[in-house]
Amino acid sequence: MSIDAEELTTCPARITLDAAQLAFFDGLPTAAPSLQSELGCELEQGHEGSHAALGQQVDATMWWLQWTLSASExxxxxxxxxxxTPTAQSRADTDCALFDGHPGRHSSAKTYWQADEAA
Structure with missing residues (x-):
């Protein structure tokens, strides 16, 4: 099966966490409900810079795994x-689901949009 590039909006890059990364996430005070050993980039296809995937959230801090072809952190x-939607009260489908300062367009669970549309 081939992937139609026009239908793919999320970057297709993937990473497999190593033992040290898995141990880091396991050592955080809030256990991940289902920590996966393989994560996919959550940024928009064609983004600049490193790839990124949310590893785990602890309170207001999100721990993101970022990687390139030669390194990860x-x-x-x-x-x-x-x-x-400025009136949204919680992290919902209308809120950007990425980290503060991410490259490219904003992303919710359903769509990507430009920053000037988020006002």
């Missing part, structure tokens, strides 16, 4: 503040 971030 786990970094703490807060949620991106952009929202499609």
């Amino acid at each position: 786990i970094n703490p971030y807060t949620w991106c503040p952009a929202r499609q």
Whole structure:
């Protein structure tokens, strides 16, 4: 089966966590409900810079795994503040589901949108 590039909006890059990364996530105070050993990039296809996938959330901090072809690291971030609907009260389908300062367009569970549309 081939993937139609026009239908794919999320970056197709994937990473398999190594033993140290899995141990880091297991050692966080809030256990992940279902930590996966393979994660996919959550950024928009064609993004600049490193790939990124949410590893685990602990309170207001999201631990994101970021990687390139030669290295990977786990970094703490807060949620991106952009929202499609300014009246949204919680992290919902209208809120950006990425980290603050991410490259490319904002992303919710359903769509990508430009920053100027989030006002």
